[in-house]
Amino acid sequence: MPIGPDGVPAFDTLKPSPFSNNETVAGMVSYNYTLEYQGLTSGVSCSYANESPISFGPVSGVDVPWVVQYNGTCDGAANVLTDVVTFVAPNANNSLGFWACQSPPAADKSPTYFIYLRGRGRSPGGYQDSIGNITCTVSPIQPAIYPVTYQSHPKIFSTTEPVANFTQVYPRLIEHVLVGLSGVVHQAQNFQANLVAESVITFGVKSFELPPDQKNPKYLELYQAMIQGILEYEVRPINSSCI
Numbered sequence: 001m002p003i004g005p006d007g008v009p010a011f012d013t014l015k016p017s018p019f020s021n022n023e024t025v026a027g028m029v030s031y032n033y034t035l036e037y038q039g040l041t042s043g044v045s046c047s048y049a050n051e052s053p054i055s056f057g058p059v060s061g062v063d064v065p066w067v068v069q070y071n072g073t074c075d076g077a078a079n080v081l082t083d084v085v086t087f088v089a090p091n092a093n094n095s096l097g098f099w100a101c102q103s104p105p106a107a108d109k110s111p112t113y114f115i116y117l118r119g120r121g122r123s124p125g126g127y128q129d130s131i132g133n134i135t136c137t138v139s140p141i142q143p144a145i146y147p148v149t150y151q152s153h154p155k156i157f158s159t160t161e162p163v164a165n166f167t168q169v170y171p172r173l174i175e176h177v178l179v180g181l182s183g184v185v186h187q188a189q190n191f192q193a194n195l196v197a198e199s200v201i202t203f204g205v206k207s208f209e210l211p212p213d214q215k216n217p218k219y220l221e222l223y224q225a226m227i228q229g230i231l232e233y234e235v236r237p238i239n240s241s242c243i
Helices: 022-026 171-187 195-208 217-242
Strands: 032-041 044-049 054-057 067-072 087-090 095-102 113-120 133-138 142-151 156-159
Touching: 044 217, 054 095, 054 113, 067 095, 087 095, 087 171, 095 171, 113 171, 133 217, 171 217, 195 217
Parallel strands: none
Antiparallel strands: 032 142, 044 133, 054 067, 067 087, 095 113, 113 133, 142 156
8 A cells, every 4th residue: 555645644654754744745846765565476377278177067957058067177186166066157158167276285385276267159259269278377375575666746656576575375365365266257157258258358359459259378468467466456455464
């Protein structure tokens, strides 16, 4: 959260400082300063895959054509969605499945997490063609120190890559976040499309002139950014209490 001039007074930890004097602040022509903040860091990388652990099928015990169910298998790895057996979704032409797994535990190594996306839908324009199978690798959430720079003229603050990382990890935190992400993808599904997928496709078409019905490496970058943004959004309210 920004502090100092144009910041949030409740989070201003600079007192006593020149910024705590209103007359001094009023006489400032400009300011440009950098502070170091403690936060959380993680990383997401995505790639296309030939196969997927996610499978779609009819809902067990329900003989109706307008819904389907999907789930996944982790093949020896730990299942992050431990309380989820299947997801039930509309039997849409364009559907997006989601599953998450954790790498097997290893001595002196932090766990790695895997996100699987599978597009389903008939051609032309179905998610089977435009999304296919995507596997994303998510590194553990760790504490980090970020430099945050404040500039008076544009009244903005910006940050760069962390200047220090810590070895401590929060496995339970990222597992809760991935469970939340599974719910976001599931609830974004309707009979016409999946809103998560459509947000990526629409941004790719409008901002990068990408074809809406074909795979493209730029789409992978957009999925990485989207997943990273959702992860950061979900941990933001609790990162101060975790560290």
